[in-house]
Amino acid sequence: MASACLPLVNPKLFKELSRNRVILLACPERESPAHYGKLASIIRSSRPRSITVVTIDGSPHCLALHASANEAEYILGEKIPKKHYVVVNSSELKEISPDSIRVARYLSLVDELIKEKPEILEKLMEFSMEYRNYLRIKERNHD
DSSP: EEEHHHHHHHHHHHHHHTSSOOEEEEEETTTTHHHHHHHHHHHHHOSSEEEEEEETTTTTTTHHHHHHHHHHHHHHTTOOEEEEEEEETTEEEEEEEEHHHHHHOOOOHHHHHHHOOOHHHHHHHHHHHHHHHHHHHHHHHHH
16 A cells, blocks of 8 residues: 555656556545444455555654554454555655554654654754744744
């Protein structure tokens, strides 16, 4: 399963990932939030050997695709061989643990992690235009 925008963001990577695989494209922003049940039904009826989820890092919508794969496993009550990846800066494919996705759904836990490791915000500045803009506005309003 991949985010619907992946073929536009990185056509070469999409072509490479599509080789010898069935690709389901989905966009939680444009489609019904029923991915959990839909994916569980697809898995139950087709019994894939494994599932790979690839989305765009930083997309607030794409997180739902990763969560739906974890949730399908929960709904079915069985372990599903799966891998999660994000495309960083439109080019780098980075594997993400299923537990990272679980934690990302709980903002109170993310907040604890940031408080324990505030330097992560410096890394966020490298990736997020929204965060850089927020800092500029914050700095301008403090003058």
